[in-house]
Amino acid sequence: NNLGMYFVFAVFPFLLLLIKEKNRKNKLIYSMLTLLSLVNIIFSYSRNALIGFAVGITVLIAVFGIRYLFLTIIPALFVFFIPSLSNRIKDISDVSQNLSRIKLWTLAGLIIKDHPILGIGNGNFGKYKNDYPINFAEYNITEVYHPHNAFLKAYCELGLIGLISFTGMIVSSFFVLHKFIKNQGNNFYNWFYTGVFISLFAMVFMNLIDSFFSAPKVIVYYFIVMGVCEGIRIRQGKISR
Numbered sequence: 001n002n003l004g005m006y007f008v009f010a011v012f013p014f015l016l017l018l019i020k021e022k023n024r025k026n027k028l029i030y031s032m033l034t035l036l037s038l039v040n041i042i043f044s045y046s047r048n049a050l051i052g053f054a055v056g057i058t059v060l061i062a063v064f065g066i067r068y069l070f071l072t073i074i075p076a077l078f079v080f081f082i083p084s085l086s087n088r089i090k091d092i093s094d095v096s097q098n099l100s101r102i103k104l105w106t107l108a109g110l111i112i113k114d115h116p117i118l119g120i121g122n123g124n125f126g127k128y129k130n131d132y133p134i135n136f137a138e139y140n141i142t143e144v145y146h147p148h149n150a151f152l153k154a155y156c157e158l159g160l161i162g163l164i165s166f167t168g169m170i171v172s173s174f175f176v177l178h179k180f181i182k183n184q185g186n187n188f189y190n191w192f193y194t195g196v197f198i199s200l201f202a203m204v205f206m207n208l209i210d211s212f213f214s215a216p217k218v219i220v221y222y223f224i225v226m227g228v229c230e231g232i233r234i235r236q237g238k239i240s241r
Helices: 002-020 024-043 047-064 066-081 083-091 095-114 125-131 150-182 188-206 216-240
Strands: none
Touching: 002 024, 002 047, 002 188, 002 216, 024 047, 047 188, 095 125, 095 150, 125 150, 150 188, 150 216, 188 216
16 A cells, blocks of 8 residues: 555656656656556555546546546556456455445544544554444454544544644645646646646545555655755745845
8 A cells, every 4th residue: 555655646747747748768767657656556456546546647637638538548458457456446346345444434433522632642543442342353453553544543643733733734735736836837847746736636535545644655755745845946936036
């Protein structure tokens, strides 16, 4: 899941650069990066990553038009010719495999009900598993680390203030990216961060059914990309003055 999330976030900036690049050498490099990202998403066998990629493609089509529907051809071919991948796609609608997440969300809801303001402390979700009458054994779940929803995790562990802060960070990321892209014109930064903007939609959706803000290997990339965006904005502001 972490591998899939990482490359879902990475693939759309590469893809936008590939589409808009005119230089053949650079276009080849972006083609290789995009293809490698797609292969990693597919062979991560993560249902969440496949859904996240589909969300990103949907946003891309909504912004740039239906002609980019062809981008689904390569993943579709892999899924069609590799049975284990097609089985993972079918598992998305398998209710029995999704019930464990519903149980985790139920547990999070019970914790929020009992600790709505201050929460239970960051990283303590799993310690409350046995305090509520929810049976996880039937799903072969021996360890519980988070509720498989980043927003529920923020709420039950950090309370209402934590949820507002976390949601504010996500929403502000969208506003910052949109404003930054609008001021760039037709250049590298514009298309790279347009891809990041699309990736952010996919990332938020994926965090509704998992919690990747608990995975430093994944989320550090998000903070670095946003930090570079802010650094470019400050540098360009100084240059313009």
